Amino acid sequence: MLTVFAIFADGLVYAAYLFIVAIGLTLIFGVMKILNVAHGSFYTFGAYGAATAVGIYFDRGLPEAGGFLLMILFAMALGLALGLILERGVMRLVYGRDEVVMVLVTYAAFLILEDLVMLVWGPGSYATYQPLLAAGNIEIGELVLSNYDLGLILVAAVLAAASYRGLKFTRYGRLLTAVIFDRETAAAFGIDVKVVYTVTFAIGAMLGALGGAIMAPKISVTLGIGVEVIVLAFAVVAIGGMGSIEGALVGALIVGICRAAAVHLVPQVELFVIYGVMALVLMIRPYGLFVRAQPRKI
Amino acid sequence: MRRGSQIPVSLAFLAAAAAAFVLPDWMISLATIAFANGLVVLGLIVMWRAGLVSFGQALYYCVGAYTVALIARWSGLTDALALVLIGGLSAGVVSFVLGFLVARYREIFFAMLSLALSMILYGVLVKTESLGSTDGFSVVIPTFLGYAPHQEQLVLALYWLVLAVCAIAAALIHAYFHSLAGALAVPVRDNEIRLEFLGMSVSRLVHTKLVISGLLAGAGGALAALVVGHVDPNMSYWTTSGEFVFITVLAGAGSVGAAFVGSLVFESIRSLAFAIIPQLWQMLLGSVLLLTILFLPHGLGSLLGRLRRRLGAP
Numbered sequence: 001m002l003t004v005f006a007i008f009a010d011g012l013v014y015a016a017y018l019f020i021v022a023i024g025l026t027l028i029f030g031v032m033k034i035l036n037v038a039h040g041s042f043y044t045f046g047a048y049g050a051a052t053a054v055g056i057y058f059d060r061g062l063p064e065a066g067g068f069l070l071m072i073l074f075a076m077a078l079g080l081a082l083g084l085i086l087e088r089g090v091m092r093l094v095y096g097r098d099e100v101v102m103v104l105v106t107y108a109a110f111l112i113l114e115d116l117v118m119l120v121w122g123p124g125s126y127a128t129y130q131p132l133l134a135a136g137n138i139e140i141g142e143l144v145l146s147n148y149d150l151g152l153i154l155v156a157a158v159l160a161a162a163s164y165r166g167l168k169f170t171r172y173g174r175l176l177t178a179v180i181f182d183r184e185t186a187a188a189f190g191i192d193v194k195v196v197y198t199v200t201f202a203i204g205a206m207l208g209a210l211g212g213a214i215m216a217p218k219i220s221v222t223l224g225i226g227v228e229v230i231v232l233a234f235a236v237v238a239i240g241g242m243g244s245i246e247g248a249l250v251g252a253l254i255v256g257i258c259r260a261a262a263v264h265l266v267p268q269v270e271l272f273v274i275y276g277v278m279a280l281v282l283m284i285r286p287y288g289l290f291v292r293a294q295p296r297k298i
Numbered sequence: 299m300r301r302g303s304q305i306p307v308s309l310a311f312l313a314a315a316a317a318a319f320v321l322p323d324w325m326i327s328l329a330t331i332a333f334a335n336g337l338v339v340l341g342l343i344v345m346w347r348a349g350l351v352s353f354g355q356a357l358y359y360c361v362g363a364y365t366v367a368l369i370a371r372w373s374g375l376t377d378a379l380a381l382v383l384i385g386g387l388s389a390g391v392v393s394f395v396l397g398f399l400v401a402r403y404r405e406i407f408f409a410m411l412s413l414a415l416s417m418i419l420y421g422v423l424v425k426t427e428s429l430g431s432t433d434g435f436s437v438v439i440p441t442f443l444g445y446a447p448h449q450e451q452l453v454l455a456l457y458w459l460v461l462a463v464c465a466i467a468a469a470l471i472h473a474y475f476h477s478l479a480g481a482l483a484v485p486v487r488d489n490e491i492r493l494e495f496l497g498m499s500v501s502r503l504v505h506t507k508l509v510i511s512g513l514l515a516g517a518g519g520a521l522a523a524l525v526v527g528h529v530d531p532n533m534s535y536w537t538t539s540g541e542f543v544f545i546t547v548l549a550g551a552g553s554v555g556a557a558f559v560g561s562l563v564f565e566s567i568r569s570l571a572f573a574i575i576p577q578l579w580q581m582l583l584g585s586v587l588l589l590t591i592l593f594l595p596h597g598l599g600s601l602l603g604r605l606r607r608r609l610g611a612p
Contacts (some may be wrong), residue, residue, distance in 0.1 A: 035410075060356045103496075105588065108585070227536075236385070238407070238410050268425050271424055272417065276418060279415060
């Protein structure tokens with residue numbers, strides 16, 4: 001019984017992490033049809049930014065709540081700057097080219113940014129455990145959970161609710177939905193698609209950086225953390241259906257629970273259970289679980 | 299495309315083979331691995347002409363390499379020709395089986411599914427302690443039809459073996475590009491439904507292309523395993539696939555020779571970057587990729603074509 005609870009708890013925490021990382025990716029794909037490999041760089045920058053902010057703030061005896069806030073704000077500001085530079089400086093030049101070409105452009109950006117991280121922060125790794133310690137633990141029955149992990153689930157839930165509300169009930173969300181459905185018609189009705197693209201890319205970048213910032217205390221912030229995140233987020237998004245936020249949520253839950261089950265029951269398969277699940281889902285639903293049928297164009 | 303355009307490619311291969319007598323060892327090693335990887339790129343070009351980009355080609359590369367390493371380890375077979383043949387064929391079989399699944403997908407989904415499959419292999423290899431886990435294991439020193447060279451002779455023998463395999467592959471793929479099935483690649487990319495209406499089976503065409511590129515990637519991996527003398531799971535990691543796609547973009551899908559030229563250029567850039575700015579070689583690669591996409595959308599191959607037209611035009 002304890003194992004079942006542990007699987008559920010671990011799965012939920014992991015799903016929350018996956019959702020936070022994947023939502024930015026699926027948003028950018030949904031609106032702009034760009035599979036953004038540079039998302040891994042946003043994540044990396046977020047994590048390093050958070051590590052820097054934590055290094056500056058903690059150990060000074062200031063109130064801890066401020067540290068959490070600073071960590072997240074600093075990372076998201078970095079993400080915003082990076083997203084704007086990338087969209088305005090590079091992506092703008094290749095709009096309208098093949099989807100695959102745009103993937104390659106973001107791949108190139110990813111390669112460049114990987115080395116930029118090393119230039120800025122050096123090759124060493126950063127320990128950012130202070131927020132994790134500050135949050136403390138909670139015991140539920142025999143299970144010991146970190147409050148930080150519970151906070152992670154809360155953040156994911158808030159993000160899910162906010163993005164749902166934002167897309168359905170705000171003016172910008174409605175405009176975005178129109179662009180997602182049909183870019184040309186939306187443009188014909190007077191929506192400034194260029195602005196929508198810039199804003200979407202910046203938001204996606206901020207979400208990627210947020211994912212990195214939130215994970216920073218749980219991992220050792222070191223070079224190469226973005227590489228794995230990209231394929232993980234891809235898997236989640238592909239399972240759910242690319243460009244669908246509900247899909248990202250369900251995909252994250254499926255992957256999270258499956259991985260937790262694998263870790264507790266058959267640890268040998270932990271590394272590839274995620275891709276196994278992805279291949280299985282795609283065999284049954286080729287374009288993911290939540291995706292609109294595309295009309296065939298002759 | 300003229301039928302005679304195979305002559306310059308053959309001449310180039312002969313020149314490359316002869317160059318072994320004057321070039322220093324490190325250059326030969328560099329060229330050997332570049333040509334072996336060029337085979338994989340050639341496979342990607344076969345698919346790219348039909349609008350398909352695989353981000354998981356490292357799967358077949360890795361299958362070819364591990365097959366060679368394992369066969370040599372278990373059976374004691376050391377003959378390079380037999381090993382490369384077996385390595386290529388095994389990857390071909392894997393691509394044939396997986397093709398039933400993968401051939402249904404297009405565009406990004408095709409890329410993603412290939413990626414997932416290669417990552418599954420990576421996970422399996424990392425978790426298999428008996429195959430050395432993340433460290434991999436070393437490959438036997440090959441023999442060539444009973445001839446067992448050492449040191450410099452081995453480097454040369456491998457170089458010529460790789461060149462020979464590449465030349466054969468280049469000739470076959472050239473012939474394929476000019477066959478009906480090869481010529482239908484562009485219609486597959488442009489409009490599948492029309493092609494179906496004309497009575498062609500698109501899924502069979504795509505499946506064939508998958509097997510061809512699987513064979514080529516397997517042979518490339520098999521050769522790379524012999525040349526490097528070591529295999530490890532990173533051969534199946536997505537960044538390896540990314541490198542192959544990178545070279546494909548650099549080369550362009552225009553011709554067979556472009557695959558090898560692109561691969562040579564890529565290896566040279568990488569070695570140069572390692573030597574001059576070891577910390578920043580990824581940045582250099584990324585910049586080259588970006589500049590190629592922005593300013594040379596049809597790759598280095600298009601430069602050759604442009605040059606040929608300028609020379610050939612009255």
